[in-house]
Amino acid sequence: MELSTVKQNVPVKDLTFGQRLAADLKRNKELYLMVIPVIAFYIIFHYGPIYGAVIAFKTYAPAKGVLGSPWVGFKHFQDFFQSYYFWRLIRNTLTISVTSLVFGFPAPIILALMINELRSKYFSRTVQTITYMPHFVSMVVICGMIVQFTKDTGVVTTFLSFFGMAKETMLNDPNKFVPIYVTSGIWQEVGWGSIIYLAALTGIDQELYEAARIDGAGRWKQTLYITIPCLVPTIIILFILRMGSMLNVGFEKIILLYNPATYEKADVISSFVYRKGIQEFSWSFSAAVGLFNSVINFALVMTSNWISRKTSETSLF
Amino acid sequence: MEIKQSYGERIFNYFNILFMLFAMMLTLYPMLYILFASLSKPNDFMMHEGLLYGPIGFSLASFRAVFKNPNIISGYGNTIIIVVGGVALNIFMTILGAYFLSRKNVMLNKVITLMIIFTMYFHGGLIPSYLLVKALHLDNTLLALIVPGAINTFNMIIMRTAFAAVPDSMEESAKLDGANQFVILFRIMVPLALPTLMVLVLYYGVAHWNSWFNAMIYLRKRTLFPLQLILREIIIQNDTNSMTTGSSADDKEMISETIKYAVIVVATLPILCLYPFLQKYFVKGVMVGAVKG
Numbered sequence A: 001m002e003l004s005t006v007k008q009n010v011p012v013k014d015l016t017f018g019q020r021l022a023a024d025l026k027r028n029k030e031l032y033l034m035v036i037p038v039i040a041f042y043i044i045f046h047y048g049p050i051y052g053a054v055i056a057f058k059t060y061a062p063a064k065g066v067l068g069s070p071w072v073g074f075k076h077f078q079d080f081f082q083s084y085y086f087w088r089l090i091r092n093t094l095t096i097s098v099t100s101l102v103f104g105f106p107a108p109i110i111l112a113l114m115i116n117e118l119r120s121k122y123f124s125r126t127v128q129t130i131t132y133m134p135h136f137v138s139m140v141v142i143c144g145m146i147v148q149f150t151k152d153t154g155v156v157t158t159f160l161s162f163f164g165m166a167k168e169t170m171l172n173d174p175n176k177f178v179p180i181y182v183t184s185g186i187w188q189e190v191g192w193g194s195i196i197y198l199a200a201l202t203g204i205d206q207e208l209y210e211a212a213r214i215d216g217a218g219r220w221k222q223t224l225y226i227t228i229p230c231l232v233p234t235i236i237i238l239f240i241l242r243m244g245s246m247l248n249v250g251f252e253k254i255i256l257l258y259n260p261a262t263y264e265k266a267d268v269i270s271s272f273v274y275r276k277g278i279q280e281f282s283w284s285f286s287a288a289v290g291l292f293n294s295v296i297n298f299a300l301v302m303t304s305n306w307i308s309r310k311t312s313e314t315s316l317f
Numbered sequence B: 001m002e003i004k005q006s007y008g009e010r011i012f013n014y015f016n017i018l019f020m021l022f023a024m025m026l027t028l029y030p031m032l033y034i035l036f037a038s039l040s041k042p043n044d045f046m047m048h049e050g051l052l053y054g055p056i057g058f059s060l061a062s063f064r065a066v067f068k069n070p071n072i073i074s075g076y077g078n079t080i081i082i083v084v085g086g087v088a089l090n091i092f093m094t095i096l097g098a099y100f101l102s103r104k105n106v107m108l109n110k111v112i113t114l115m116i117i118f119t120m121y122f123h124g125g126l127i128p129s130y131l132l133v134k135a136l137h138l139d140n141t142l143l144a145l146i147v148p149g150a151i152n153t154f155n156m157i158i159m160r161t162a163f164a165a166v167p168d169s170m171e172e173s174a175k176l177d178g179a180n181q182f183v184i185l186f187r188i189m190v191p192l193a194l195p196t197l198m199v200l201v202l203y204y205g206v207a208h209w210n211s212w213f214n215a216m217i218y219l220r221k222r223t224l225f226p227l228q229l230i231l232r233e234i235i236i237q238n239d240t241n242s243m244t245t246g247s248s249a250d251d252k253e254m255i256s257e258t259i260k261y262a263v264i265v266v267a268t269l270p271i272l273c274l275y276p277f278l279q280k281y282f283v284k285g286v287m288v289g290a291v292k293g
Helices: A017-027 A029-057 A075-082 A084-104 A106-116 A121-136 A139-150 A155-161 A174-202 A206-214 A219-243 A251-257 A260-266 A269-279 A283-315 B007-038 B042-047 B061-068 B070-102 B109-121 B126-135 B153-164 B168-176 B181-192 B194-210 B213-218 B227-236 B249-292
Strands: none
Touching (some): A029 B126, A106 A121, A219 B007, A251 B213, A269 B126, A283 B109, A283 B126, B007 B249, B070 B153, B070 B194, B109 B153, B153 B194
């Protein structure tokens, strides 16, 4: 009997919270012991920085520490909103995000649909294995490849010069930054991104196809009336979740590819935070920008999660 | 009854196969180009323009230069230490957390779960994290690359699902035999959830192998630099000087090109070699994660 060490004749729900907690701690003491390092980890390395974000409201000086630095309220936020950078960063972040979405979101879906139509399982698995590969190559190597291929004597540059493009280092031209970024992103992730859709496709009831075939529907009609409608719930969920990270362009690739010549189009919020904070030591200012970004991201993610929960309830029969 | 394919369907099949071949070629060609370039004679490669269909001339000079570079050797060593140490810590912490979260009749379970999941959606930002690591004096040590990332919440959720799938009867009968939770976890649960555990080893391992940013902001001693950071110097910042000491200026310029390709090959080959064998485990992880998430 579990609660035999507590008052015998009192029903469980009449015990106070504190008493129940004490009993639980005693009964599950090994489990609680086990999880202490985990909780400590989250408190130190995840909640610590959340507390530390308070320096966005102060002017942090390393010598004075977090508590000793003077309070300035929303000054850094105002500076940021009124600065020249603000609109440029928002514009760049959204441009890169939306372009990646428009071209990068449908690509894995199309690939999954086409792989699904292949008749040879062996060929299909080979295609999958090969197209997943770039996902595992490190960002440094991917960007190294991009730098090599797009410099003035690079393969891609030479190839495109046959179509009239000038033979100069492509990564110095701000107008070429977004296409390079998005295209290489698709190259790297289209294979891996198709996994989820392929998984969803294998979950479609084969009997639906049988019935359609008997009714005389050809492959195209089957795709249109069975495959795509069955895929729509997955697509919607993933799309909505993707919308939630609209302002969340990761900085690793940007930092590896950008340079002062391309800041105008390449600098995004996260790369700006890195540069201002770690390279230029404007601790509080960049912490403010980072906090702004985190809050917006959080709001977007919560909203899109909520929408996704609402819509999947109505779209799942 | 055989339903014959229409003419249109047959054309589509051929087109599809062609499309797939094209997609595979597009995926592979950049990597093949790099391989060919790394095996080419430096002088001949410099003079060549356009696509490569094979190495130009054949020369291992670039690879020789790569392996003579002490930074590459130390980079490899550091990365191996980081991967082994990092994954060990990752798995240990992830198992502890996942097991706790999977036990249903623990009062604080919901609260702690919420507290952990919240961190997936909101964090303090780069600057506060950076200042924290410095305040803890972890900076300029390899610990800065291992400890702050000890648990990946998403991975822990995957592990939690695996533990939760073990029937309660196993835990019950073990308790009857007098086992405490530690024994249950390490002697029963872990062996039963081993496949999922291996998936996490792979995920954490690849993440450590490929990581460079934390090393860049926290490390100042070159002897601690992991491989990817050394790579970054060479192939992105164009700094091959450390590798070509002793050659004439012209030679330097020519071999520095093919060296970059050789260095990419050397850094990526381990992952690409292991990859075909482990691919299905990676894919399984995505499925489990997707279904749960």
